[in-house]
Amino acid sequence: MKPKDPIISEEDSTNVAASLLIVLPHQNPHLKPTTEIYGISIARRIALSAKSAGFDQVLLLTATNQIGESSKHLENTPAFAISPRNISEYLGAQRIVILPGDVLADRKWLTSLRSMETNPDSMLLDKRRAAIIETEFKTEAVADSFVGNGDPFSALQNSLATEIVDLGGPGSLVLKPKTKPTDIENWLRSCLVKDTDGFLARIIARPISLTITHHLINTRISANTMSVFSASIGLSGAPFFLSSKPEYQVIGGLLFALHSILDGCDGELARLRFSESHLGGLLDYWGDNIVHVAVFACMAIGWSLNAGASWSHWPLIGGCTAVLGTIGSASFVHWRTMMRTNRTHKKAEGPVFTSVAQSSGTDISKILDGLARRDFIYLVLLLSAFGKASWFLVLAAIGAPVFFLLLLWVAYSEAKVKTK
Template sequence: MHAVGGSTITPAMEQASAAMASDGSQAPRLVVDARPQALGALDPGHRLLGLSLLRRLVLAARRAGLSDCLVVAPAESRERLSALLAGLPSVAFAEQLPATAGGPTILLPADVLGETSWLSSLARTPVGPDERRSADGALLLGRAVAPAAASEVAAKPLALEPRPLRLGQPADLPGAERRLLQALRKQTDGFMARVFARPISIAVSRRLAPLGVTLNAMTLVSMLIGLAAAPFFLSAAPAWQVVGALLFVAHSVLDGCDGELARLTFHETRLGGLLDFASDNLVHVAVFACMALGWSAAAGSPWPLLAGLGAVAGTAGSAFSVYWLTLRRKAGSGPVYTSVSADGQPGRVTRLLDELSRRDFIYLVLAFAAFGKAQWFVALSGIGAPLFLLALLGAALGERRRRAAA
């Protein structure tokens, strides 16, 4: 048996890595069957939305908490399959299914669609020592059942949601693609994001994923489009303001692509999330500042700058507060920003603040710009942004008091 890097794994190492507690305190091991007799017409190396089927399966399993993986494949396929899993630790290869039991095991064919959702459910499912539970080709084996002897144990049906999807033939690929793309939708999306922005950004991400576009590059492109929108609001002419508003909307739509690409390819990082958060707020500050400057020039008076100062200070202060109160302590591989709440249990005020922090306001800018009145938005923001900041700080103080009293 050999690791991806070519180093030998001894039977003792295999038993140590496979051993786990039957009470579920340790995740099951993952065994992926890539032998020709276990597969349909699709090769595990077939690429779907930027990743091979095999790499997507192993990465999804990692995200579901399954750290150790054994890939069973013929010797002549090892080098090619190893290349598909390059850079992933704790992956070993064998030519036959393990003939000895070493703990609970999840046994999957290499052509099943890798999704964290059902893999997480499967990993948490209790199983008796001598049981074999089956869900659409995915097997969960008890600690006393050897993978090589799994067919000798009567299977108990297991219902998973969503159900594992086997990709036995090319005709199965469009459905798999739709399923992966549908999972990119977020419960935290605002109304306009759900009905307008997200369908467009997902369509763009679908085209970009196979091209290997980096997530940070997509964040940079979105930020540059947003910054390009700002100077158009220096003009009082409706036509120029509409151009700026359309670029602002395009920034908002494309801003969803970096996170979608990250989730599609399992490349979510804290740095990428923070870069996305910072670039969004930089764009908002630039747009609000240009709106105020354009309004001041059109009015021939400096007082509109006060509204711009309120909007800019409130936006920048809120961004820094969210970072300091929640993001700087947040770890893990999931989305960096999901709520203004630091403890993950938002109350009524924080739920309202979460709704107000969504980007649906950008479409109001477009409506105002159509009449050459973008300054109306900065007037509203000059009051609303500082109030948002005060409410945010008040909610954070309330959460701190609740934690201290608990």
């Protein structure tokens, strides 16, 4: 099966692709490119990770008699399986990243390689993990490095100004002779931990959700199904906050915490399967916020029912401010995301909310990002043990509208910077 010709820009016929990832022939005798990990072959995982990282094209170098088999695993990806001797036909990219065949990479690490700064016609080299090349005139030298059975990295060092760097990190995995599929599974799950996870989420929720995801990944349960199931768990816990009794509030708090844990599974499943979608992001995002609104509302009603007649209206007022602040913040973030998508004309995929700020993080945006995490759920559970879950409503009644106002301020500040 002959790979398709690369798409050539009408504006610049020499520009085959803006960014190109080249994967050298596989060297590990035990783990082949066609070996499936969580239902997706290693070759396809690399191709899809590169696509998510923004690479325009991926070349999987392989022996001529293996091109057909490898190509079957690359359908609907920007990747082609080709023989090294044909690589010159595809070298037109300005940014070229070369990976050894025994290196696995996640999208975040590949994104950093694609955007890393270097001088024209020079190379950043970590022989164990990757080479990053910025080409301008020396594309022939790059093509010649793949001729013969020598080491392409050594050949490139003779042709390009080279800086030796360390590109190691948790986003890459070097496959060794003793590496097993289970080792790759463990590494893939470790890549799912987010920098934005709160402290308690990192030590409690994420390890549990990753274990659950490990058992769900080979089933037919979809990420969207987990989003709906997680929200249902959270909503089922909300009515328990209508009571002032600790035993009922603890049940509500446990269901609320379970919702938070299971809520991590949908994104984990989607990222492991490369099935992220905007619909999935919306289900996840609004499912969370609907659960928060329901919990705050039930806290307010329950507190009002158990309060004295003279001040029973105050919990309802507090509940309204918490609910309106939550809805306002959620709607505003959603609107900003849609506006950004319309401006960039990119297909919306993945989570709706990742950060308060859309550009560089200021001190206030970092504080808001911290407050947006779900560690507060464990405070609700702690207060519930004493029948005082309603105390959290006081914090929410103040914090939710203040958070909304600060969101507006961050958006205004970013817009002001862009207009300068």
